Amino acid sequence: MDFAIIAAGAGSRLVADGIHISKPLVEIGGEPLIGRLIRIFLDHRATSVSVVVNEEMEDVYTYLRGLALPVSLNLVVKTTADSLHSLEMLVPFLERSGKCCVTTVDPVFDEEEFSLYLEEFRRSDDCNALMAVTTYEEDESPLYVCTDEELRITDYTSVRPLGTHYISGGIYCLDREALLEVIPARKNGIDRMRGFQKHLVSAGLRVRAFPFSKIIDIDRSADWTEARQFVDQHRKK
Numbered sequence: 274m275d276f277a278i279i280a281a282g283a284g285s286r287l288v289a290d291g292i293h294i295s296k297p298l299v300e301i302g303g304e305p306l307i308g309r310l311i312r313i314f315l316d317h318r319a320t321s322v323s324v325v326v327n328e329e330m331e332d333v334y335t336y337l338r339g340l341a342l343p344v345s346l347n348l349v350v351k352t353t354a355d356s357l358h359s360l361e362m363l364v365p366f367l368e369r370s371g372k373c374c375v376t377t378v379d380p381v382f383d384e385e386e387f388s389l390y391l392e393e394f395r396r397s398d399d400c401n402a403l404m405a406v407t408t409y410e411e412d413e414s415p416l417y418v419c420t421d422e423e424l425r426i427t428d429y430t431s432v433r434p435l436g437t438h439y440i441s442g443g444i445y446c447l448d449r450e451a452l453l454e455v456i457p458a459r460k461n462g463i464d465r466m467r468g469f470q471k472h473l474v475s476a477g478l479r480v481r482a483f484p485f486s487k488i489i490d491i492d493r494s495a496d497w498t499e500a501r502q503f504v505d506q507h508r509k510k
Contacts, residue, residue: 274317274318274319274320274370274372274373274374274391274395275319275320275321275322275323275366275367275370275372275373275374276310276314276319276321276322276323276373276374276375276376277322277323277324277325277360277363277366277367277373277374277375277376278307278310278311278322278323278324278325278375278376278377278378279325279356279359279360279363279375279376279377279378279466280296280297280307280324280325280326280330280333280377280378281325281326281327281351281352281353281356281359282296282327282356282377282378294332295330295332295333296378296379296491297326297330297333297336297378298332298333298336299491299497301381301491301497301500301501301504302501302504302505302508305336306378306379306381306491307324307333307336307337307378308336308340309381310376310378311340311342313384313387314374315342315343315344316384317387317388317391319344320344320370321344321345321346321347321366321370322342322344322345322346322347323346323347323348323349323363323366323367324337324346324347324348324349324363325349325350325351325353325359325360325362325363326348326349326350326351327350327351327352327353328350328351328352329352330350334348334350347363347366349362349363354464355464355465356377356464356465356466357455357458357459357463357464357465357466357468357469358459358464360375360455360466360469361455361456361459363375364452364453364455364456367447367452368449368452368453370449371448371449372394372395372446372447372448372449373446373447373452374391374394374444374445374446374447375444375445375446375447376443376444376445377443377444377466377490379443379490379491379492380405380442380443380444380488380489380490381488381489381490381491381500381503381504382405382442382444382485382487382488382489383485383486383487383507384507386485386486387444387485389483390403390405390444390446390483390485391446393483394446394483397481399479400448400479400480400481401447401448401450401451401473401478401479401480402445402446402447402448402451402470402473402478402479402480402481403446403480403481403482403483404418404426404441404442404444404445404446404470404480404481404482404483405441405442405443405444405445405446405483405485405488406418406420406439406440406441406442406482406483406484406485407439407440407442407484407485407486407487407488408438408439408440408484408486409440409486409487409488409489410440411489411490411496411499413492414431415431415433415440415441416429416430416431416440416441416467416470417429417430417431417432417433417434417437417439417440417441418437418439418440418441418482419434419437420437420439420482423481424481424482424483424484425479425480425481425482426470426474426480426481426482427474428471428474429441429467429470429471429474431467439482439484441467441470442485442488443466443488443490444488445466445470450478451473451478451480454469454472454473454476454478455469457472457476458472487503489503
């Protein structure tokens, strides 16, 4: 499976909290966020890793160019206006694959749950996209995920509907049909991954949810502290 990381955001909220290192290089468990993701991808039989970073992150692309990986590393240095534009930059590296996994740079999760997530998508032949979701809510503007009893996603909304327990976790497994919806979505004026997820459902694709117990997005210094504690606890299991 091919893997990709969207890492072109400015990390402005971390900067506002006094953390001036580029977000992808913030360390969790002794690893930079981006390095941790790449290591996890390689542990799960990655056939390639593609990354988009913005043009101001010289420290990040210097770090990435210094890596010696056993698979292709496709690095795009491009300041993008939005997250879906970032994914668009990576589509040429992913569209030849039958299935791929795309993440933002900052989700911290249980690696055992990630293994189960990938395995379900690898063996699944009844969904175009398998989206990581969690009941853990710490995001300032969460995207709520509406599902039926079989975890098929029926809608996304920024306002929690009655009976909805899940929020989007920033990890997306996509097949080729789902990935090729990036271009039509962009042409329809969609600019963020949250809008793209809703587009996939509206386009009639088969989109399902995979629950994680906890996914922490590193947006603030408090998130960084919590993520470090989370990783340390899971290492002690």
